[in-house]
Amino acid sequence: MRSFLSTLLAASVLILAGCGNDATGQRSKATLQELSGLAKTVVGKKAAPSAPADPNVMIANTLKTFEGEPLMFALREKTGAYGIASIYGQNGPVTTWATHDLTSFSLKQGMLVATRGFGNDLMSVEDGGAVRMITARRAGSVQKTYRFLDGQDRTNRLILNCEIVPGELQPVQTGEISTSAQLVRETCRMGTFKFTNTYWVDGSSRVVQSVQWAGSKNGVLIFRRLRW
Helix, strand or coil: CCCCCCCCCCCCCCCCCCCCCHHHHHHHHHHCCHHHHHCCCCCCCCCCCCCCCHHHHHHHHHHCCCCCCCCCEEEEECCCCEEEEEEEECCCEEEEEEEECCCEEEEEEEEEEEEECCCCEEEEEECCCHHHHHHHHHCCCEEEEEEEEEEEECCCEEEEEEEEEEEEEEEEEEECCEEEEEEEEEEECCCCEEEEEEEEEECCCCCCEEEECCCCCCCCEEEEEEEC
16 A cells, blocks of 8 residues: 555535535635635644644645655545545556545546545445546536445435536646646536536546535545646
């Protein structure tokens, strides 16, 4: 298992019912641009007194310490807690990123498909072809199925209709990555409930950064790739 710095927070509640495209896009942009203001605590066990308060300092230090390692920055929107993870495992197109206590999240070519160790975990996602459309930066409609574990260890299923809409090109600077990426928004609905995932996809069809819903109990997670 590869080295990494810290863990992703696994508590708090954020309900996204009724969030529209504009509000989500504005929130996503603000979150990604203002990491220092949002980051309140280093995630995991109580942070050591010497831990840098500025996530940008932590990112720079980690990149130096773990040269050549693929690294991912993850931030919890609700709390501002953050951490840096590295690759724990690979299963086809799905990459699992883990922390020192094995709290983990799995991304299928950049799309969140599972969490473990959070409580009320996202167990799996049937993307209905969404990954293919998003990485190709194409518009389209899909049906996605999310499966969550409840507090009594029962799996609940959530089926949503999702619209994928490519947007504008934006410059992205994250860790050692400097590129131009196209914004792709994925808005998913079931009745009056809806949320929007936002992906920044580069010219090589890689998701450089994203803002993704992880469930009503775990809220929104923000991912920024620091090194390929």
